[in-house]
Amino acid sequence: AQSVSQHNHHVILSEAASLELGCNYSYGGTVNLFWYVQYPGQHLQLLLKYFSGDPLVKGIKGFEAEFIKSKFSFNLRKPSVQWSDTAEYFCAAASGGYNKLIFGAGTRLAVHP
Amino acid sequence: DTEVTQTPKHLVMGMTNKKSLKCEQHMGHRAMYWYKQKAKKPPELMFVYSYEKLSINESVPSRFSPECPNSSLLNLHLHALQPEDSALYLCASRQDNEQFFGPGTRLTVL
Numbered sequence: 001a002q003s004v005s006q007h008n009h010h011v012i013l014s015e016a017a018s019l020e021l022g023c024n025y026s027y028g029g030t031v032n033l034f035w036y037v038q039y040p041g042q043h044l045q046l047l048l049k050y051f052s053g054d055p056l057v058k059g060i061k062g063f064e065a066e067f068i069k070s071k072f073s074f075n076l077r078k079p080s081v082q083w084s085d086t087a088e089y090f091c092a093a094a095s096g097g098y099n100k101l102i103f104g105a106g107t108r109l110a111v112h113p
Numbered sequence: 114d115t116e117v118t119q120t121p122k123h124l125v126m127g128m129t130n131k132k133s134l135k136c137e138q139h140m141g142h143r144a145m146y147w148y149k150q151k152a153k154k155p156p157e158l159m160f161v162y163s164y165e166k167l168s169i170n171e172s173v174p175s176r177f178s179p180e181c182p183n184s185s186l187l188n189l190h191l192h193a194l195q196p197e198d199s200a201l202y203l204c205a206s207r208q209d210n211e212q213f214f215g216p217g218t219r220l221t222v223l
Contacts, residue, residue: 032210043216044156044203051210090155098144098168099210103155 002027004093006104013081013111021076021107023091032099033074034092035065044090050074061085086111117215119204125221128194134218136187136204144168144207145187147179150217151200162187194222 007022025031035047048059055067065076074091091104117138126132136145144163148156161169162181176198178190187204199222205212 034211036214044214046211046213049211092155094210094212098161098163099207099212100158100161100169101146101156101212103157106153106155108153 002093002095002102004091004102004104006089006091006107008107009105011107011109013109015083015111015113016080017111019076019078019081019085019109021089021091021109023074023076023104024072025074025091025093026072027093027095030095032094033065033067034094034101035059035063035074035076036090036092036103037087038090039087047076047089081109081111083111083113085109117204117206117213119202119215119218121218122216123219123221125223126191126194127223128196130194131190131192133191134189134202134204134220136189136215137185138206138213138215139185140206140208140213141184142206142208142213143184145181146205146207146212147187147189148203148205149200150203156203160189191220194220196222198222 003026005024033050036044037047047063048057050057050067058064063078089107092101094101120135147159150156159173160179165181176193180188201217203217204215
């Protein structure tokens with residue numbers, strides 16, 4: 001069965017610390033990968049996406065992610081977090097003609113000033 | 114117009130009420146989706162419409178009834194809901210392989 005797993009459910013960091021959130025997927029065949037962010041009380045926003053090509057993708061707000069096919073991973077990184085990065089982060093994968101999105105459980109990030 | 118809009122933002126209803134959620138996009142996208150998101154959980158797919166036809170129903174109870182009157186509009190009709198149906202209901206539309214989400218309707222069933 002297709003699935004997405006996120007390693008960390010809660011992460012607490014101080015401002016300027018580096019961030020890496022893990023994501024692994026279990027899919028057969030071609031898969032499209034995404035990271036979404038949901039700020040408190042706001043709707044889902046796309047941070048970045050990977051369809052094909054360069055496995056290192058850059059997104060908005062200084063985030064990047066690396067697709068490692070051999071490890072079935074798509075980890076999210078940011079060199080220096082800010083208090084405004086406090087949010088819930090969802091990794092998601094999609095495949096098939098209808099592009100069904102399956103989300104990981106989410107990682108709640110709290111950044112302290 | 115590059116966004117997905119949803120109305121109402123908040124809805125409180127009793128278990129015997131009938132209500133509808135509305136989703137609209139004017140980006141020309143031909144696939145639209147309904148998701149349900151419980152508190153502190155990820156969104157879960159409910160329905161997929163492609164070219165105004167229901168393509169996927171993820172075994173959703175019949176008290177949820179989707180409708181796609183035209184390519185820009187997606188409705189979710191609600192009837193005889195249960196308190197456990199309280200959640201954030203998200204609509205999305207798709208262009209190529211990317212889905213664009215609306216802000217959601219926060220539904221409370223009393």
